Amino acid sequence: MKVLLAAGCAVVVLGAATAIVVLNANDGPSGAKTSQEAADGALRALSAQDETGLLKLANPDPKLNGREAAAHKLVDDCKGSSFDGAKVxxxxxxxxxxxxxxxxxxxxxxxCRQLTLEFTRTESGWFISLGAGSPGPEPTAATNR
Structure with a gap:
C-alpha cells in the first residue's frame, strides 16, 4: 500500500511540475492583435513619455539589441512635443x-515631427521593433549564397 501511495504522489508531483513548465513556456509577452493596435499603443507611450510602456510593446526577439537605448532615444526625441492631433x-x-x-x-x-516606426508580427502578436539586429529566423545556407 505504501508503494502505491508513494507512486501516486510521484505522479501527482511530476504532473504538477509539467504543468508549471508548460505554463511558464507560454508566459512571454503578448503583442497587440493588429498592427494598428500596436501603433496606437506606441503613440500613447510616446505621448506620455513612457519608456517602460514603450519597452512593453517592443519585439521580444533576442536577436534585437539595444531596446532600452532605442526607447530612451525615441522618448527623448519627443520630449516637449504636443501629441494633440498626432497620428500614425x-x-x-x-x-x-x-x-x-x-x-x-x-x-x-x-x-519627433515626422518619424517612421517598424512593427513586426510574431506568434504572440504585433510589436514595435526597437533596437538593432535581425528579427526573425536565421537564413538557411541556401538563401545566403
Missing amino acids: DLRGGFGPEIAWGDVSVPRGKSP
Missing part, C-alpha cells in the same frame, strides 16, 4: 509580418 499612418511591409507606421506630430521637436 500604417503601410505594409515585406509580407504580412512587417508594417511601417509613419508618425506625424503637429507641434514639437524636429526629430
Whole structure:
C-alpha cells in the first residue's frame, strides 16, 4: 500500500511540475492583435513619455539589441512635443509580418515631427521593433549564397 501511495504522489508531483513548465513556456509577452493596435499603443507611450510602456510593446526577439537605448532615444526625441492631433499612418511591409507606421506630430521637436516606426508580427502578436539586429529566423545556407 505504501508503494502505491508513494507512486501516486510521484505522479501527482511530476504532473504538477509539467504543468508549471508548460505554463511558464507560454508566459512571454503578448503583442497587440493588429498592427494598428500596436501603433496606437506606441503613440500613447510616446505621448506620455513612457519608456517602460514603450519597452512593453517592443519585439521580444533576442536577436534585437539595444531596446532600452532605442526607447530612451525615441522618448527623448519627443520630449516637449504636443501629441494633440498626432497620428500614425500604417503601410505594409515585406509580407504580412512587417508594417511601417509613419508618425506625424503637429507641434514639437524636429526629430519627433515626422518619424517612421517598424512593427513586426510574431506568434504572440504585433510589436514595435526597437533596437538593432535581425528579427526573425536565421537564413538557411541556401538563401545566403
